[in-house]
Amino acid sequence: xxxxxxxxxxxxxxxxxxxxxxxxxxxxxxxxxxxxxxxxxxxxxxxxxxxxxxxxxxxxxxxxxxxxxxxxxxxxxxxxxxxxxxxxxxxxxxxxxxxxxxxxxxxxxxxxxxxxxxxxxxxxxxxxxxxxxxxxxxxxxxxxxxxxxxxxxxxxxxxxxxxxxxxxxxxxxxxxxxxxxxxxxxxxxxxxxxxxxxxxxxxxxxxxxxxxxxxxxxxxxxxxxxxxxxxxxxxxxxxxxxxxxxxxxxxxxxxxxxxxxxxxxxxxxxxxxxxxxxxxxxxxxxxxxxxxxxxxxxxxxxxxxxxxxxxxxxxxxxxxxxxxxxxxxxxxxxxxxxxxxxxxxx
Amino acid sequence: xxxxxxxxxxxxxxxxxxxxxxxxxxxxxxxxxxxxxxxxxxxxxxxxxxxxxxxxxxxxxxxxxxxxxxxxxxxxxxxxxxxxxxxxxxxxxxxxxxxxxxxxxxxxxxxxxxxxxxxxxxxxxxxxxxxxxxxxxxxxxxxxxxxxxxxxxxxxxxxxxxxxxxxxxxxxxxxxxxxxxxxxxxxxxxxxxxxxxxxxxxxxxxxxxxxxxxxxxxxxxxxxxxxxxxxxxxxxxxxxxxxxxxxxxxxxxxxxxxxxxxxxxxxxxxxxxxxxxxxxxxxxxxxxxxxxxxxxxxxxxxxxxxxxxxxxxxxxxxxxxxxxxxxxxxxxxxxxxxxxxxxxxx
DNA sequence: TGTCAACACGAAAACGTTTTCGCTATGAAT
DNA sequence: ATTCATAGCGAAAACGTTTTCGTGTTGACA
Numbered sequence: 001x002x003x004x005x006x007x008x009x010x011x012x013x014x015x016x017x018x019x020x021x022x023x024x025x026x027x028x029x030x031x032x033x034x035x036x037x038x039x040x041x042x043x044x045x046x047x048x049x050x051x052x053x054x055x056x057x058x059x060x061x062x063x064x065x066x067x068x069x070x071x072x073x074x075x076x077x078x079x080x081x082x083x084x085x086x087x088x089x090x091x092x093x094x095x096x097x098x099x100x101x102x103x104x105x106x107x108x109x110x111x112x113x114x115x116x117x118x119x120x121x122x123x124x125x126x127x128x129x130x131x132x133x134x135x136x137x138x139x140x141x142x143x144x145x146x147x148x149x150x151x152x153x154x155x156x157x158x159x160x161x162x163x164x165x166x167x168x169x170x171x172x173x174x175x176x177x178x179x180x181x182x183x184x185x186x187x188x189x190x191x192x193x194x195x196x197x198x199x200x201x202x203x204x205x206x207x208x209x210x211x212x213x214x215x216x217x218x219x220x221x222x223x224x225x226x227x228x229x230x231x232x233x234x235x236x237x238x239x240x241x242x243x244x245x246x247x248x249x250x251x252x253x254x255x256x257x258x259x260x261x262x263x264x265x266x267x268x269x270x271x272x273x274x275x276x277x278x279x280x281x282x283x284x285x286x287x288x289x290x291x292x293x294x295x296x297x298x299x300x301x302x303x304x305x306x307x308x309x310x311x312x313x314x315x316x317x318x319x320x321x322x323x324x325x326x327x328x329x330x331x332x333x334x335x336x337x338x339x340x341x342x343x344x345x346x
Numbered sequence: 347x348x349x350x351x352x353x354x355x356x357x358x359x360x361x362x363x364x365x366x367x368x369x370x371x372x373x374x375x376x377x378x379x380x381x382x383x384x385x386x387x388x389x390x391x392x393x394x395x396x397x398x399x400x401x402x403x404x405x406x407x408x409x410x411x412x413x414x415x416x417x418x419x420x421x422x423x424x425x426x427x428x429x430x431x432x433x434x435x436x437x438x439x440x441x442x443x444x445x446x447x448x449x450x451x452x453x454x455x456x457x458x459x460x461x462x463x464x465x466x467x468x469x470x471x472x473x474x475x476x477x478x479x480x481x482x483x484x485x486x487x488x489x490x491x492x493x494x495x496x497x498x499x500x501x502x503x504x505x506x507x508x509x510x511x512x513x514x515x516x517x518x519x520x521x522x523x524x525x526x527x528x529x530x531x532x533x534x535x536x537x538x539x540x541x542x543x544x545x546x547x548x549x550x551x552x553x554x555x556x557x558x559x560x561x562x563x564x565x566x567x568x569x570x571x572x573x574x575x576x577x578x579x580x581x582x583x584x585x586x587x588x589x590x591x592x593x594x595x596x597x598x599x600x601x602x603x604x605x606x607x608x609x610x611x612x613x614x615x616x617x618x619x620x621x622x623x624x625x626x627x628x629x630x631x632x633x634x635x636x637x638x639x640x641x642x643x644x645x646x647x648x649x650x651x652x653x654x655x656x657x658x659x660x661x662x663x664x665x666x667x668x669x670x671x672x673x674x675x676x677x678x679x680x681x682x683x684x685x686x687x688x689x690x691x692x
Numbered sequence: 693t694g695t696c697a698a699c700a701c702g703a704a705a706a707c708g709t710t711t712t713c714g715c716t717a718t719g720a721a722t
Numbered sequence: 723a724t725t726c727a728t729a730g731c732g733a734a735a736a737c738g739t740t741t742t743c744g745t746g747t748t749g750a751c752a
Contacts, residue, residue: 003492004463006708017732022710032730047487051463053408054708056399057737064442064464073428075636078419085418085445094459096410096442099431113440117350117397117738118410141393146349264640271642290421294610294637296617352738363702368740378700400738403707463708 005046014042066119068098068110070127075289076306083310084123091318100127108138120321121148123313132195150317152309163332164313168198171302171337172205175284176256180213182346184254184282188221190262202258220249242269253281260285260292263299283344297343309335351392360388412465414444414456416473421635422652429656430469437664446473454484466667467494469659478541496663498655509678510659514544517648517683518551521630522602526559528692530600530628534567536608548604566595588615599627606631606638609645629690643689655681
């Protein structure tokens, strides 16, 4: 087992100084051709690589990005990470992951763990609990210490930083408009409680679409589900809620759901009730994931383009990190959504 | 913007030495009650936290685990990460992610990026291309340099290190036996090419189950699909392949697929051909993901318990890192699979 | 008064780099 | 012969810690 070799060891071995070795390896003109070759050959032989930690300490930058997300077993978030990793790697950065698990405390702890010099900046999506408690001091403190943050998807206006979002309102408005233009007269929405910003916005898009078609919203057709974090028994009760929705409103002929799972479950319930998709009832979901694509019938969805969001966020952060003018100008990038039409709509 | 404060700054501010500050913060008995309180108060006021990079350099350990996986937009792998993160965090470690994207080169580059001091050890699952080329020098070198590796799922016997696997053979043998005991007479398997070790093992399990039931394997019923990495047009051709399988073998009444997607697609094809599930034909997949649970009919699967695998791998690695006896004894942990019966089987 | 332990603190090394500055020897130019 | 530029290299500082060792002051005790 030959341990990693250091400059000091090379220096001792070749009977030169550490500085000489360092310079020789970086092709400095100060060093004679002779010694340069000697050093480089030796270094190659022993497979020398500069110690990253030492470099980080010296340069006061780690070339590492911290990413905090609510969960990773989730198509959207893993897509985003995939995008982050892509541009980060291309630009010589590493990605270090923290999971908040939708918990405020874990979010804070994770950020503290990373903010002590381990990373150069954050990319994050806010935990639900944090959104509920509306306690954002940890973000403010981090930014105050000079560590840049890029937020994506679940953001909050109160915090002043770079952001990458989609136009939730427009995306859902489009989707609902599509249902209406496809002939649906009674479109229901399955959404989340309002504290989830995206849920709220998507509900608003629904309402605006109705308005554009001069339809008065019917509160009976708006189902606000308690939580997105779905355990197995929550699933059961969700099914019953949706079943109730359909039973009490026999005229429903279109459903817009603010996420993929709600839409899939609603389709299942509808089919069990004997409705034909898309003839009797049409469905559109939000967030294009593996479920939408492979469901039967395949589900039309509003794609969030998670990978692009990740790429944009990473670009924003790294550009910021490598920009030397100190002038802070925060930008918000809006990624366009895309309505992917499949077999759950006509 | 108040930047992070250092020991040196505290020392200067309070007119004591750096050593005194350091000791005071760590409650050393060398320091008088007076100065201790003064220093601690000051540190708290300025929210002092030791710089992680400096600590890493000094201690020659980073308390960070490097994870290299083929892709992250994948239920199984994200589950594993989730498990790794859980125990890593609990034990004060961070997790840094590298994606090989199934490419040999990216695997090597990623490992080099991390092996230069950024991490204390690796947890990884081998890229397909690496398995094909059978070039494992980067693993050997890493281990030789004293950096421990834990492999999970896609392993290779040639490399001597800790491993976490499932009993692929047993898992698939169980699944196929289940189909047979459910009355299936002609069970087909949809599998991958043999270079993917798990594909090979699962195929073998299939054969052993048949043997146990004294059934002679029919090569027509063994469909070896080219690649697991499925792009959209690959999907189409996969459907046609499976359709061919069914058309040419009308007697098939059971299907075992080595992953979830193959099973879902096969179910779809079968349904389109007018077969009733599970009456005419039964299905079991491998890898319990979101598709299996929410498909209609829901798919019976062999669960790999990804999260547990991640937890076990992290525990193995950290135990190794924190053990001081130098005696190397590699262990292989086998995580039990579980057959989850849903509606695609009787 | 002289000795010694205990106390409280500081200096410095070490981790592995990079970089600035200074030094010496060589040869050329005056 | 003296000056001077230059080539080639080394010493040391710096990044932020922790820890070992040394040192000065105090008070107690013989």
